[in-house]
Amino acid sequence: MQLRNVAIIAHVDHGKTTLVDALLRQSGSFRENQQVAECVMDSNDQERERGITILAKCTSIVWKDTRINIVDTPGHADFGGEVERIMSMVDGVVLLVDAAEGPLPQTKFVLNKALGLGLRPIVVINKVDRSDARAHEVLDEVFDLFLALDANGEQLDFPTLYASGRAGWASLSLENKMPDLTTLYETIIAHVPAPNVKPDAPFSMLSSLIEYNPYLGRLLTGRIESGTVKTNMNVKSLTRDGKLIENARITKILAFRGIERTVVEEAVAGDIVSIAGFTKATVADTLCDVAVENAIPAQPIDPPTLAMTFSVNDSPLAGTEGSKVTSRMILDRLEKEAEGNVAIKITTSAEKDSFEVAGRGELQLGVLIENMRREGFELTISRPRVLFQNDEQGNKLEPIEEVQVDVDEEYSGTVVQKISERKGELVGMKPSGVGKTRITFHVPSRGLIGYFAEFLTDTRGTGLMNRLFKGYEPFKGPIAGRRTGVLISNGTGVSVAYAMWYLEERGPMLIESGVKVYEGMIIGEHSKNNDLDVNVLEGKKLTNMRAAGKDDAIRLTPPIKMTLERAMSYIQDDELVEVTPKNVRLRKRYLDPNMRKRAARSGTDG
Numbered sequence: 001m002q003l004r005n006v007a008i009i010a011h012v013d014h015g016k017t018t019l020v021d022a023l024l025r026q027s028g029s030f031r032e033n034q035q036v037a038e039c040v041m042d043s044n045d046q047e048r049e050r051g052i053t054i055l056a057k058c059t060s061i062v063w064k065d066t067r068i069n070i071v072d073t074p075g076h077a078d079f080g081g082e083v084e085r086i087m088s089m090v091d092g093v094v095l096l097v098d099a100a101e102g103p104l105p106q107t108k109f110v111l112n113k114a115l116g117l118g119l120r121p122i123v124v125i126n127k128v129d130r131s132d133a134r135a136h137e138v139l140d141e142v143f144d145l146f147l148a149l150d151a152n153g154e155q156l157d158f159p160t161l162y163a164s165g166r167a168g169w170a171s172l173s174l175e176n177k178m179p180d181l182t183t184l185y186e187t188i189i190a191h192v193p194a195p196n197v198k199p200d201a202p203f204s205m206l207s208s209l210i211e212y213n214p215y216l217g218r219l220l221t222g223r224i225e226s227g228t229v230k231t232n233m234n235v236k237s238l239t240r241d242g243k244l245i246e247n248a249r250i251t252k253i254l255a256f257r258g259i260e261r262t263v264v265e266e267a268v269a270g271d272i273v274s275i276a277g278f279t280k281a282t283v284a285d286t287l288c289d290v291a292v293e294n295a296i297p298a299q300p301i302d303p304p305t306l307a308m309t310f311s312v313n314d315s316p317l318a319g320t321e322g323s324k325v326t327s328r329m330i331l332d333r334l335e336k337e338a339e340g341n342v343a344i345k346i347t348t349s350a351e352k353d354s355f356e357v358a359g360r361g362e363l364q365l366g367v368l369i370e371n372m373r374r375e376g377f378e379l380t381i382s383r384p385r386v387l388f389q390n391d392e393q394g395n396k397l398e399p400i401e402e403v404q405v406d407v408d409e410e411y412s413g414t415v416v417q418k419i420s421e422r423k424g425e426l427v428g429m430k431p432s433g434v435g436k437t438r439i440t441f442h443v444p445s446r447g448l449i450g451y452f453a454e455f456l457t458d459t460r461g462t463g464l465m466n467r468l469f470k471g472y473e474p475f476k477g478p479i480a481g482r483r484t485g486v487l488i489s490n491g492t493g494v495s496v497a498y499a500m501w502y503l504e505e506r507g508p509m510l511i512e513s514g515v516k517v518y519e520g521m522i523i524g525e526h527s528k529n530n531d532l533d534v535n536v537l538e539g540k541k542l543t544n545m546r547a548a549g550k551d552d553a554i555r556l557t558p559p560i561k562m563t564l565e566r567a568m569s570y571i572q573d574d575e576l577v578e579v580t581p582k583n584v585r586l587r588k589r590y591l592d593p594n595m596r597k598r599a600a601r602s603g604t605d606g
Contacts, residue, residue: 002066003270004192007086009073009110010096015126019165020072026181027061058272060256063185069272085208087117089223089272092192095121099133102141105404105468112149122159122191129164132434159187195270202289203227206296210283216252216276223272225296230266237281238295245280252276283342304345304358305399305445308365309382311354316492316518321580322378327353330379366565373579380576386446389472396475399445406464412437414458422447423476444476450569487524489517490533499538501554509559520591
């Protein structure tokens with residue numbers, strides 16, 4: 001049977017997972033009566049809730065006499081580490097572009113990685129059945145993007161298909177609509193080369209993905225570069241520079257067959273498989289026969305740009321809502337995450353019982369924290385901060401992001417003003433159809449922390465913002481932070497509606513009545529720029545004097561709901577977010593007001 005390995009790459013929400021669903025259905029990977037969830041490749045709970053792909057996943061379909069291994073990749077820049085790794089497993093890519101939105105920053109990122117490895121993309125203009133589709137203009141924009149990324153002549157001669165992943169069809173022209181995805185299957189088989197491998201050489205394979213299985217232990221996934229691998233075979237693993245990591249015996253080989261993984265006794269060069277039996281080998285290591293001496297070259301991974309401090313929860317409510325609260329448990333969980341996710345780096349912080357976690361962006365770190373709280377962890381986290389570098393002359397460099405926003409024309413002035421205040425530089429502005437304007441900025445990463453919620457408010461929820469790491473540039477100077485102070489509880493107990501009703505004139509609340517609070521916990525936003533300690537526990541004093549009329553019922557304004565991501569970007573350097581399986585609370589770093597004043601005077605408040 002012939003073999004093809006292909007990755008589906010695109011910007012977030014351009015329809016990768018939906019298209020893979022349709023490919024699986026039409027190839028007969030499901031029985032006709034089989035109950036399958038929509039977006040079957042998004043198996044993780046958070047992927048389903050957020051509607052995005054977080055982890056790269058493999059599947060396999062058989063079309064006529066060819067097995068096509070397909071890798072569904074994340075479309076969000078924060079999970080770019082996944083995309084970079086899987087590029088080494090495939091021989092071709094299907095670049096998916098939305099027929100209305102056109103190429104966006106992440107399209108540029110994933111395409112650049114594919115072109116750099118010499119892969120020849122197949123371009124699919126997806127969602128051509130949208131009412132605002134502009135397929136021909138988008139194709140011109142894609143071609144311009146190929147040119148801007150220095151594609152060679154062979155790569156510029158890409159086949160183009162027009163498709164609707166949701167409706168399950170693809171065609172070579174807009175005028176001649178086909179009934180199904182046959183054209184896409186045939187284009188993949190004709191355009192993507194068979195794996196360039198050495199079937200007769202000793203076994204070798206580059207590990208591209210890692211996961212943990214409670215029964216099999218560490219599972220390493222990759223494409224076999226040479227030879228044949230068999231169960232019970234003696235093998236070893238090498239680092240990128242060829243040093244021995246460990247000797248091992250292969251206990252299980254799992255091959256992708258449809259959406260299931262099937263145990264096989266042996267696998268040959270070119271196939272994508274998962275191997276169990278290693279205890280130390282990880283991503284970017286070479287798994288090989290004991291006779292092999294040289295490691296397979298691995299792609300370097302872009303460095304982390306953002307860091308946060310994860311600490312043990314030391315609030316008065318610590319240990320009341322979660323089961324995993326010690327620093328040892330938190331460190332073990334973080335080290336396990338870093339093993340499987342090469343875009344995350346963990347270091348022990350100078351502070352007691354705290355760890356520095358560096359990653360690609362707020363979303364990536366937010367997903368990690370959300371997973372931990374669902375697993376029963378309690379912890380406190382600091383405000384995200386960017387990682388600076390120094391050039392050869394010792395000058396400070398900071399990460400810069402390319403930000404592309406699509407907004408209604410009436411809001412463009414506000415967006416330009418707000419991003420300019422955050423040291424953003426306007427580099428392009430053009431109409432993008434239907435009364436919308438597409439604006440491109442280069443903005444320091446630290447200027448974007450906490451901006452997204454403000455952006456949605458400024459554009460009445462209609463704006464789209466996409467961002468992509470551009471590189472390091474000279475430090476742009478100080479950026480103004482949050483302009484308001486906070487209301488801080490001065491006691492421990494349960495919040496009372498009567499007290500909150502009187503405090504509403506001071507600013508909007510972040511909590512409801514009847515919830516547990518403690519001294520130093522942030523319960524509201526102050527309308528002025530200073531922090532204020534308030535009493536949220538005081539109830540109405542009862543007397544034996546009757547009022548002339550009955551008391552009015554207290555009606556409180558609904559509080560501002562703090563999601564995890566919003567809380568992370570809302571807090572200042574002297575504040576923390578307390579995360580438990582049941583609640584997300586905001587608090588001051590120092591709960592005692594006297595300690596806060598002392599720390600503020602000495603400049604050690606964060």
